[in-house]
Amino acid sequence: MANVYRKSYTQPLPKQCEIIERQGRQMAMWIDRRGAKQYDEVTIGERGQFKIVRQSPTFVARYRDADGLEIIRSTGCRDEQSAKQVLADLVRRVEHVRAGILTNDESRQADHASTRMDEHVAAYLSHLQAKTTRGKKISTHHRVNVEHQVTRVVRECGFRRLGDISRESLEKWMNAREAEGMGGRTRNCHRGSIVAFCNWCVESGRLGFNPLINLSKADEISDRRRVRTPDPGSTS
Numbered sequence: 001m002a003n004v005y006r007k008s009y010t011q012p013l014p015k016q017c018e019i020i021e022r023q024g025r026q027m028a029m030w031i032d033r034r035g036a037k038q039y040d041e042v043t044i045g046e047r048g049q050f051k052i053v054r055q056s057p058t059f060v061a062r063y064r065d066a067d068g069l070e071i072i073r074s075t076g077c078r079d080e081q082s083a084k085q086v087l088a089d090l091v092r093r094v095e096h097v098r099a100g101i102l103t104n105d106e107s108r109q110a111d112h113a114s115t116r117m118d119e120h121v122a123a124y125l126s127h128l129q130a131k132t133t134r135g136k137k138i139s140t141h142h143r144v145n146v147e148h149q150v151t152r153v154v155r156e157c158g159f160r161r162l163g164d165i166s167r168e169s170l171e172k173w174m175n176a177r178e179a180e181g182m183g184g185r186t187r188n189c190h191r192g193s194i195v196a197f198c199n200w201c202v203e204s205g206r207l208g209f210n211p212l213i214n215l216s217k218a219d220e221i222s223d224r225r226r227v228r229t230p231d232p233g234s235t236s
């Protein structure tokens with residue numbers, strides 16, 4: 001049966017904590033940084049020590065997909081009613097897949113559409129760290145450059161979700177950077193990184209297509225930032 005709940009986890013007792021009996025249960029009483037009393041339920045750890053029991057701030061949804069597999073995923077909601085609405089949307093999508101209205105790929109893309117962009121970028125960087133090309137790992141230097149370039153484009157274009165990425169937005173960004181004096185080669189490096197990121201999103205089922213596939217490159221030949229100084233001894 002589909003439902004929403006908060007995950008529980010344990011933590012060591014806070015400093016200057018006192019174990020008391022409250023409402024028939026053992027509780028940890030402690031003073032937080034604001035000087036207010038806090039009460040948390042306690043449990044016994046594997047080594048016999050007391051630990052406080054905490055709950056995640058947001059609700060998770062538990063349901064079964066179109067193949068009958070149990071799925072547990074965060075709703076991102078702190079409010080239970082909002083979390084139940086997210087669950088209802090997920091269950092409705094499963095019903096659409098079963099009815100043939102949606103394909104499994106379309107359903108997975110819908111899942112990724114609600115994920116924050118920074119999570120997609122982090123997953124992409126992890127992919128690059130594990131990737132090998134012709135038996136060689138991708139260098140740390142390259143990964144650092146890609147992280148800087150993708151993160152900058154995402155931030156300055158205001159991409160919060162995958163659905164926000166558009167060719168028009170990138171064209172405006174590249175034109176603005178050109179007006180600021182950024183060279184054609186540098187603009188193309190940023191373009192290449194975000195296009196490669198979108199290609200990976202397609203390969204991993206996060207996007208149905210690359211929205212930047214027809215994004216034009218900057219003209220590096222006529223827009224050189226560095227021009228070689230002629231040799232004083234040479235003749236023109």
